[in-house]
Amino acid sequence: MKRLWLLMWFAGFVLAAVGGAAAAQEVVVGTSVALTGKYDRTGREQLQGFQMWVEEVNARGGLLGRKVRLVHYDDESKPETGAKLYEKLITDDKVDLLIGPYSSDVTMAASTVAEKHNFPMVSSGASASEIWERGFKNIFGLYTLAETYMDQILEFGKSKGLKKIALVYENTAFPRGVASGVKAKAKSLGMQVVYEEEYGKASTDFTSMIVKIKARKPDMIVGGSYLPDSTAFVRQAKENRLTAKIFAFAVGPGLPDFGKNLGLDAEGVMGNTQWEPTLNIPGAREFADKYKAKHGHEPGYHAGGGYGAGQVLEAAVKKAGATDRDKVRQALFDLDTVTAFGRFKVDATGKQVGKPGYTVQWIDGERHVVLPASAATRKIVYPFKDWAKR
Amino acid sequence: MSVRQLAVAAALVAAAAALPLVASEYHQSFMLQLFMMVALAQAWNLISGMTGYVSFGHAAFFGIGAYAGALLLQYGFPWWLAVVKGALIAAAVSAPIGLLTLRLRGPYFAIAMLGLNEVARIVATLWVDLTRGGSGISLSPALLPGLSVNYYTMLLLAIAATALVAWIHRGRFGLELRAIREDEGAAEMVGVNTVRNKLSAFVLSAAIPGAVGAVFVMYTSYLNPSSAFAASLNIQMIVMVMFGGTGTVWGPVLGAGIVMLVREFLWAQFPALHLALLGAMLLVVVLFLPGGVMSVFARRKRMRPEVITRESR
Amino acid sequence: MQELLDPVVLGQLLIGGLLAGALYALLACGLNLVFGVMRIINIAHADLMLVGAFAAWVLFATLGLNPVVALALVVPAAFLFGYGLQAVLIERVVGRPLLASLLATYGVSILLVNLGLLIFGSDYKSVPVWQGSFVVGEFVIPKPRAAAGAVAVALALGVYFFLERTRLGKAMRAVSEHPHVATICGIDTRRIRMIAFGLAAAMAAAAGAMLSMIYSFSPLTSADFIQKCFAIIIIGGMGNFLGALYGGLLLGVVEAYVGGVLTTQWAEAVAYLLLVLVLLVRPTGLRGAADVR
Structure with a gap:
């Protein structure tokens, strides 16, 4: 019996070690999206938006000359799973940048974790204003408020x-x-x-x-x-x-x-x-066409938001000149830019104030x-x- | 408990206590969840493993403790008091519930507990003034203790739950509980106070999830009715105990370890697959290994755990 | 609140309640049939219903079959599936303590739900046929619900008369009421159990096929239904076939009126409240239940 215990103990450690390694020469962007559960459909669209941005930014030569890699997990549409996953992204995957999950309730949980680690998070899938009424300094919204x-x-x-x-x-x-x-x-x-x-x-x-x-x-x-x-x-x-x-x-x-x-x-x-391919925004049509060619249907706004979140991160990192958390946070506060998703401009709480619905x-x-x-x-x-x- | 078992236990505790010195935050998080499952599995073991009253709704007490903890933290109570009160509130709620439901036999008790967990979830959803309903409670990081506090508290709860089960298992109380499991009528006839015994076991087994729930909410910082009263938590408790060995001291610990490792391997990539696997594990154990994995290791032992095969009819 | 005095509103709620209740009834009857014959509470019963719902969905998506037509395929297939499940798995826990069967069927349930998630994902599905409604005076009767209700009642009564009138049905009742005597009389109880489980699975799958026309469903939908079923069989008496029929209709109507007087969230809670209340007042259910121990 003792042997079994030892075996389990070591198994635990070996297992733990497997997940850890992250290459140094990459910019790792982490996110969780719902791939199962009630937000499955919308979460998947959002993820496809992120992924298109990652492909494009790498084709452009990456961020700060480094290749971008997306790490994503399925939060099962559950806030508590989302919280665990962001804990994992920050402490285990040691990501450089964070994109928020889909839905306001998962974001409520995930943003608390980001705040605890003082890690800025660009949220493209949440719009309930109470998220920005908690005095947090690390959650930046793209969506027009619910x-x-x-x-x-x-x-x-x-x-x-x-x-x-x-x-x-x-x-x-x-x-x-x-x-x-x-x-x-x-x-x-x-x-x-x-x-x-x-x-x-x-x-x-x-x-x-x-x-x-x-x-x-x-x-x-x-x-x-x-x-x-x-x-x-x-x-x-x-x-x-x-x-x-x-x-x-x-x-x-x-x-x-x-x-x-x-x-x-x-x-x-x-x-x-929040967005439509037909809107008169630079880049919107191009994104929609590429997306359609790849996934076979016109993108909805969840996909557009995912893509836009990537662009916002890109703009912030360029402005900050680094992936350093404090610099990126400041850049996100200062940023006033137009992505394929529309204008991005937040107030002092990180709440979106620039984009119409x-x-x-x-x-x-x-x-x-x-x-x-x-x-x-x-x-x-x-x-x-x-x-x-x- | 033999000297050897004590030595193993001491070594495990020492290793767990020293882990934060070497392991990353993520591995500590994993261990924290393992401790949580050990404590919950032991709680379920205490009532269902020992007395044979199978609860399909112990997540209710976890949820009550979690809500109590979250609200107390918001009202400015220190974290340790929130945990203690989480346990006490869950225990206090469980007493009248136990008094009523423990009169029910076999499937009726199981179904009543299943219903109870749903009722608790609905109460948490509809009592918006207290719980904020489906919006959930999001705790500010300023109110929350650090990871190491959560880690050691959860470890302590896992140890306490296991020690409690070990202590009960050895003593007269445990003997009487097992007598109830084997044949409640006969136990009553030879003078066992079945009502008091069952109720004591039930209240103790509710207090543990209450405390665990409060620590859990300090760890995840967010709580809503469906995460507090999750059916999957019931599944996990039952599978872990069944898999390890019902009514034994070490079975739930072993079961929790195995299930958590399976989960960790499969969870991130295949969430549905890992639950399907739990279902398959449960089937295999019920059909072919009623004593759980422990029965394989403990063949020589005088007392074999056989709640399933010998439960009274 | 004043609209609740309006006879049109009251009548409309009654119609909605009865039509929903008919499906509950069909589902619960199968659960009670199994319990009656082998003293097993099948926690996976509502998952068998979803097997039927997904089968109907697949048949609609691929062949364009209307779920009512698809019953001709779904019902026999489900019967065979249930028969096989009993032969391979459930038979092993017959006669063992209730907890073994409870946990075994719980395992089947977890397995089915998550296989469903693996195959179909958690998107909500539905089968859009016969949309719209009949208008009868001031009342509106949705077509798919009317069809589902009619099929449910017909099937439940059909199985009832099978139990009452046919040789095989009588043998099944004999096994249910006096298993030992039945064995002595030369009834092959094992075969009876397999047929009973097959019938129950067929009824559940039929309920599922009908459900597919009315509600959006995902593999996780079964959780709500199984708990409502428990409430129904406890209200109607465990093992009592007709009790489940009445109990199902009753729950449907009660839910509709609670939804009318209070809110839909309360309506969803009422089954659990009834369940807990009935158990506390009458630990063996409202109607004289079959012996459980």
Whole structure:
């Protein structure tokens, strides 16, 4: 028995030693993304964006003349796994630069680890403003804040004389951020939230909720959601003949899968996007074409954000002239640049203040930017067509 | 415990205590998680291994301790007090629960505990004012002790849990618990106070995860209902004990070590595969090796752990 | 709250509850059938349901089969799968203490879930057929749910009459009620167990195929369903086939109304609360349960 113990003990150490070695002549960039779990789809897109940046920067001769290598792990869409992985990236893989995970809740956990090690982290997958309300000095966002996601749509609704809003959202950091933004904006516009409910899971059966919403006869249905729940809600809304002038959801409608899963039922549904290939931003179209050639579909904003995060890091390292943590942090605070993802400019907390958000709508089986008018590729379709008349 | 076992134990403890002097932070993190699993496995062993009442919901106490710890740290309590109170709160909650659920036999107890873990998760989700619900609690690094504190605290908990099981195993209390496992009715007839014994074991086995949960949250700094009351934690506790040897002192330690190593090899690359493997391991042990790996090593021992084959019918 | 006095809202919630409950019922009946015949609680039962759901999804994605049509393939295949699983694995824990079978089926469950994740990933899948709904007066009845509910009730009742009326069904009940007597009477109990497990797997897979039209699902979806099933069989009485049928419908309706009066998050909790409450009040379940020990 003693021997077995010894064996285990040594096995542990041998194992431990295997992971450690990192070559000195490389710049190692570390990240975790969801490759399994509920953020699987979006996490994968984001990773493909990073990877395209890594390829390109190496083709350009690397960072500071050193080759860039990406180390990534799967955080299973779980905050606690994300925290462990960033601990591993920092202490075991000894990465030089960090890119944040996908989703606000995993970022909440991961950014605490980065803060503990005083390690700057560029986050391309999180938008809940509470991330930047903790006094941290090491988390730099690319995304427009969740709280502002629905502003344009609510303003549009107001302009059409709409008053009553039904608001449903998942009970995690990002959807809650969207919801609190909707409530604040509705109040300032003099609109009324006639129905509000949180739900716990993407696989929720929304029937009871929809029956109640129907009884309140809202003008607008607004969802603080991710992909699976927004898809399920629209499907069940159709089944139960829930009608309103506007259907708007966070995340889901901004992704190609939304149209793929819902087919014709996606028509007219509005959503938000951080970025679209059609936007008039230098480099956006080129990135989108390359991405499409490689992965066979147009990139959504999650891929664009991943790519943009790489470019932001690149700009910061160039500005800092080193991968030294303190210098990179300062450079990120000072930076005001435009990547293929749009403008990057943060305030003193690291929160994004330079980039606007956009509104999309599914029209004729395609996702089009409809708001703001300056970026629109199609005119907004209003009102949402009654299910019975489709 | 024989002199030889004591020597092995002492050597293990000394090695673990000296490890931070030589190992990197990451390896310390790994060991910390190993200690955590040892402590949790021993807690499960204490109630389910010794009495035969299989709990499918011990993660509930882990989660309660984790939430207690996180909230106390936020209210400004020192970390050690948060850990102690995490254990006490989990124990306090477990007493009435145990009183009610331990009346249930066999599968009913198992199902009730499974339900309990879900109820705890739902309470944590819906009690937004206290727990912030699904948004989770993110602890500021300023409130958290360093890695070495977490490391030694977790080590201490693993040692304490193992020592507790060893001590109970040797004494009259352990004998009575095993009597309950073999035949509860008969045990009662010969004068064993089954209610008090089961409840004591249950409360002790809840206090350990309570403390572990509080240390865990100091280590990860973030907590939400699904990480606090994770079903995978229940799976791991059960598999580790079953694999090592149910109702034994060293089985859970051995099981935790093996499972954690398997995990470490497979986890980063193949998350689904490592869990599938745990499932396969559980099947193999239940079907072919009811005494766990320990039974292979302990053939000569007088007392063979056979909770599964001899549990009362 | 005032809309809850509206008969249309109340009726609509009832419709939603009954249709969801029909699926629960079909699933729980299989669980109880297995428990009745061999005193085993199959923790992997809801994973068998997802095997059916994924089978329906694959058949839809490759051959364009409607899940209701796909039942013709899925149900017999699941029967054989269940029959084989019993022969190879579950048979080994029959007659052993409950904990052995509990842990063995738990192992099967972990294995199936994670094999599912390896093969299909954790993306949510669904089978979009028969979208839309029938409108009956003021009420709306979603087409896929109506179809699923009808299939579920028909199958559950079909199996019930099989148990009541046929020779084989009667033998199965005999094994369930008096295993020793059944053996003495010359019933091949091993074969009966394999058929019972096959039937249960077929019912679970049928429920899964129907589920694929209604919900988005991933391999992890089974966790919610198995726990609801436990609640149902404890409410309805363990081993009691009809009890599971009523219990399933009841849970569906209760969930719908709790979702209506409170919130959907509470509706998801209600099964667990019922489960714990029933166990505390009546440690052997509401209806006289079969002997467990």
